[in-house]
Amino acid sequence: MRTILPFVISLFLLGCTAQETTQLRVEQAWIPEIPPMISVTAGWMVIHNDGATPRYLIGAFSPNAESIEIHQSVVVNDMARMVLQTELEIPPRGSLVFSNETGYHLMLYKSRGMSAGALIPVTLTFKDGSALTADFTVRDRRTLDQ
Numbered sequence: 001m002r003t004i005l006p007f008v009i010s011l012f013l014l015g016c017t018a019q020e021t022t023q024l025r026v027e028q029a030w031i032p033e034i035p036p037m038i039s040v041t042a043g044w045m046v047i048h049n050d051g052a053t054p055r056y057l058i059g060a061f062s063p064n065a066e067s068i069e070i071h072q073s074v075v076v077n078d079m080a081r082m083v084l085q086t087e088l089e090i091p092p093r094g095s096l097v098f099s100n101e102t103g104y105h106l107m108l109y110k111s112r113g114m115s116a117g118a119l120i121p122v123t124l125t126f127k128d129g130s131a132l133t134a135d136f137t138v139r140d141r142r143t144l145d146q
Protein backbone atom coordinates (compact mmCIF):
# COMPACT_ATOMS: atom_id res chain seq x y z
CA MET A 1 0.00 0.00 0.00
CA ARG A 2 2.75 2.39 0.96
CA THR A 3 4.52 1.92 -2.35
CA ILE A 4 1.47 1.79 -4.60
CA LEU A 5 -0.30 4.90 -3.32
CA PRO A 6 2.12 7.51 -4.77
CA PHE A 7 1.92 5.67 -8.08
CA VAL A 8 -1.89 5.79 -8.10
CA ILE A 9 -1.84 9.47 -7.13
CA SER A 10 0.60 10.32 -9.93
CA LEU A 11 -1.60 8.47 -12.45
CA PHE A 12 -4.56 10.48 -11.20
CA LEU A 13 -2.64 13.75 -11.55
CA LEU A 14 -1.44 12.85 -15.05
CA GLY A 15 -5.01 12.06 -16.06
CA CYS A 16 -6.26 15.40 -14.80
CA THR A 17 -3.59 17.42 -16.56
CA ALA A 18 -3.34 15.49 -19.83
CA GLN A 19 -5.31 18.15 -21.67
CA GLU A 20 -3.11 20.97 -20.36
CA THR A 21 0.04 19.16 -21.43
CA THR A 22 -1.07 19.25 -25.04
CA GLN A 23 -0.90 23.05 -24.84
CA LEU A 24 2.88 22.81 -24.52
CA ARG A 25 5.09 22.14 -27.54
CA VAL A 26 8.80 21.51 -27.70
CA GLU A 27 10.63 22.54 -30.87
CA GLN A 28 14.23 22.73 -32.10
CA ALA A 29 15.30 20.24 -29.43
CA TRP A 30 18.90 19.16 -29.87
CA ILE A 31 21.97 17.99 -28.03
CA PRO A 32 25.54 18.60 -29.23
CA GLU A 33 27.46 15.43 -30.01
CA ILE A 34 30.24 14.63 -27.54
CA PRO A 35 33.19 12.24 -27.73
CA PRO A 36 32.64 8.87 -25.98
CA MET A 37 35.06 9.70 -23.11
CA ILE A 38 32.96 12.73 -22.12
CA SER A 39 29.62 12.21 -20.41
CA VAL A 40 28.39 15.75 -19.69
CA THR A 41 26.54 17.62 -22.40
CA ALA A 42 23.80 20.21 -22.84
CA GLY A 43 20.28 20.23 -24.22
CA TRP A 44 18.76 23.09 -26.21
CA MET A 45 15.11 23.69 -27.13
CA VAL A 46 12.20 26.08 -27.34
CA ILE A 47 9.09 25.36 -25.25
CA HIS A 48 5.91 26.97 -26.55
CA ASN A 49 2.87 27.50 -24.33
CA ASP A 50 -0.31 27.69 -26.43
CA GLY A 51 -2.47 27.90 -23.31
CA ALA A 52 -3.88 30.89 -21.48
CA THR A 53 -2.13 30.24 -18.16
CA PRO A 54 1.58 30.32 -17.27
CA ARG A 55 3.34 26.95 -16.89
CA TYR A 56 6.45 26.21 -14.90
CA LEU A 57 9.25 23.85 -15.87
CA ILE A 58 10.72 22.25 -12.74
CA GLY A 59 12.73 19.26 -13.94
CA ALA A 60 13.83 16.84 -16.64
CA PHE A 61 14.95 13.24 -16.93
CA SER A 62 15.99 10.79 -19.62
CA PRO A 63 16.86 7.09 -19.86
CA ASN A 64 20.08 8.30 -21.57
CA ALA A 65 21.36 10.35 -18.62
CA GLU A 66 21.86 9.66 -14.94
CA SER A 67 20.53 13.11 -14.07
CA ILE A 68 19.52 16.34 -15.76
CA GLU A 69 19.64 19.83 -14.27
CA ILE A 70 18.23 23.09 -15.58
CA HIS A 71 20.94 25.77 -15.73
CA GLN A 72 21.44 29.34 -16.77
CA SER A 73 24.86 30.54 -17.85
CA VAL A 74 25.66 33.95 -16.45
CA VAL A 75 28.76 36.12 -16.39
CA VAL A 76 29.70 37.51 -12.97
CA ASN A 77 32.86 39.65 -12.70
CA ASP A 78 34.00 38.38 -16.12
CA MET A 79 33.63 34.81 -14.89
CA ALA A 80 31.22 32.45 -16.66
CA ARG A 81 29.09 30.51 -14.22
CA MET A 82 26.15 28.15 -14.41
CA VAL A 83 23.30 28.73 -12.00
CA LEU A 84 20.84 25.96 -11.12
CA GLN A 85 17.24 26.89 -12.00
CA THR A 86 14.50 25.29 -9.92
CA GLU A 87 11.55 26.80 -11.78
CA LEU A 88 11.26 28.52 -15.17
CA GLU A 89 8.07 30.14 -16.43
CA ILE A 90 6.69 29.50 -19.90
CA PRO A 91 4.37 32.51 -20.31
CA PRO A 92 0.86 32.06 -21.73
CA ARG A 93 0.85 32.29 -25.55
CA GLY A 94 4.60 32.66 -25.30
CA SER A 95 7.75 30.60 -25.20
CA LEU A 96 10.82 29.79 -23.15
CA VAL A 97 14.01 29.71 -25.22
CA PHE A 98 17.03 27.60 -24.28
CA SER A 99 19.92 29.12 -26.25
CA ASN A 100 23.29 30.80 -25.96
CA GLU A 101 21.44 34.15 -25.93
CA THR A 102 19.26 33.37 -22.90
CA GLY A 103 21.87 31.16 -21.26
CA TYR A 104 19.25 28.55 -20.37
CA HIS A 105 20.25 24.96 -21.04
CA LEU A 106 19.65 21.45 -19.81
CA MET A 107 22.75 19.86 -18.28
CA LEU A 108 22.88 16.11 -18.85
CA TYR A 109 25.16 14.19 -16.50
CA LYS A 110 26.59 10.72 -17.14
CA SER A 111 24.88 10.63 -20.50
CA ARG A 112 24.99 7.72 -22.93
CA GLY A 113 24.49 7.33 -26.67
CA MET A 114 25.20 10.96 -27.63
CA SER A 115 26.37 10.32 -31.19
CA ALA A 116 25.20 12.41 -34.13
CA GLY A 117 21.84 11.35 -35.53
CA ALA A 118 20.59 9.69 -32.35
CA LEU A 119 17.17 10.64 -30.96
CA ILE A 120 17.26 11.07 -27.19
CA PRO A 121 13.93 11.08 -25.32
CA VAL A 122 13.83 13.73 -22.56
CA THR A 123 10.83 14.07 -20.27
CA LEU A 124 10.15 17.58 -18.98
CA THR A 125 8.21 17.90 -15.73
CA PHE A 126 6.05 20.84 -14.73
CA LYS A 127 4.90 22.34 -11.46
CA ASP A 128 1.28 21.31 -12.05
CA GLY A 129 2.32 17.64 -12.08
CA SER A 130 2.18 17.23 -15.84
CA ALA A 131 5.01 15.89 -17.99
CA LEU A 132 5.97 16.09 -21.64
CA THR A 133 8.45 13.87 -23.48
CA ALA A 134 10.31 15.23 -26.51
CA ASP A 135 12.94 13.67 -28.76
CA PHE A 136 16.21 15.62 -28.82
CA THR A 137 18.31 15.15 -31.96
CA VAL A 138 22.03 14.72 -31.36
CA ARG A 139 23.90 16.92 -33.82
CA ASP A 140 27.50 17.57 -34.74
CA ARG A 141 28.18 21.21 -33.82
CA ARG A 142 30.16 21.67 -37.06
CA THR A 143 26.99 21.10 -39.12
CA LEU A 144 25.18 23.97 -37.38
CA ASP A 145 24.80 27.34 -39.06
CA GLN A 146 24.97 29.33 -35.84
Ligand SMILES: [Cu+2]
Pocket residue numbers: 071072082105106107
Ligand atom coordinates in the same frame (compact mmCIF):
# COMPACT_ATOMS: atom_id res chain seq x y z
CU1 LIG B 1 25.13 23.86 -17.21
